Amino acid sequence: MVLATDLDGTFLGGSLQHRRSLYEWLRRQSDVQLIFVTGRDPAFIADLCRDQAVPAPDFVIGDVGTTIARFDAGRVHPLADLEAPIVQAWHGLAFEVQARLAPVAGLRLQDTPFRHRLSYDYDSRFNRAALSVLDGLAVDIIVSHGCFVDVLPRGVSKGPSLLRLIAHLGLEAERVLVAGDTLNDLSMFETGLHGALVGGSEAELLAATAHLPRAHRCRQTGAGGIIEAIHAHALHPTPPELPL
Numbered sequence: 001m002v003l004a005t006d007l008d009g010t011f012l013g014g015s016l017q018h019r020r021s022l023y024e025w026l027r028r029q030s031d032v033q034l035i036f037v038t039g040r041d042p043a044f045i046a047d048l049c050r051d052q053a054v055p056a057p058d059f060v061i062g063d064v065g066t067t068i069a070r071f072d073a074g075r076v077h078p079l080a081d082l083e084a085p086i087v088q089a090w091h092g093l094a095f096e097v098q099a100r101l102a103p104v105a106g107l108r109l110q111d112t113p114f115r116h117r118l119s120y121d122y123d124s125r126f127n128r129a130a131l132s133v134l135d136g137l138a139v140d141i142i143v144s145h146g147c148f149v150d151v152l153p154r155g156v157s158k159g160p161s162l163l164r165l166i167a168h169l170g171l172e173a174e175r176v177l178v179a180g181d182t183l184n185d186l187s188m189f190e191t192g193l194h195g196a197l198v199g200g201s202e203a204e205l206l207a208a209t210a211h212l213p214r215a216h217r218c219r220q221t222g223a224g225g226i227i228e229a230i231h232a233h234a235l236h237p238t239p240p241e242l243p244l
């Protein structure tokens with residue numbers, strides 16, 4: 001089995017009991033691979049895993065899908081061959097995107113290192129229609145969680161990058177579970193892989209995935225929702241327990 005999971009609100013969310021149950025189960029399973037699929041950057045992931053409270057992933061899809069990497073010795077190591085099309089697609093776009101968005105009210109560039117994307121926070125002054133200033137550029141825009149705007153190379157996001165990694169590793173797609181809770185996770189569910197829409201997922205994500213039969217709507221939040229979906233999709237012969 002492969003668990004490909006978002007972090008904030010998903011793998012890192014839910015009750016302490018549910019997180020402990022999932023994390024301890026993952027540490028015991030030699031036949032389960034863990035992939036973090038997140039908007040977070042490599043430095044955040046390295047810091048997250050440093051004290052070993054959270055299981056370290058085998059691989060990382062970071063920066064909303066624009067980083068594809070293995071995780072080893074406490075560090076994220078980008079896979080150059082898999083990232084090459086992303087690097088090429090983003091070449092020369094960062095400066096132009098920043099210049100066009102600079103006058104847009106309510107947008108603030110996030111204070112984080114960027115590799116092949118740009119991410120912004122927005123406030124009540126922001127008007128989504130203002131993103132039309134990016135028309136004509138080869139970019140995709142994701143507005144999510146009521147406060148984030150991600151600008152990515154066209155055709156690049158969590159789902160396509162995950163599929164590229166799955167193919168590269170020769171993994172069996174039928175044994176993969178994706179888990180998430182906001183619109184920047186939508187492309188993961190659109191892959192057709194088994195899915196866990198954890199409890200408390202963004203309403204827009206629930207609406208956008210309503211037609212997808214494999215996108216299981218979980219009652220439990222965060223890690224509890226992941227456990228629930230492992231059971232629902234029958235993805236492992238000895239699934240983790242779901243504490244009451």
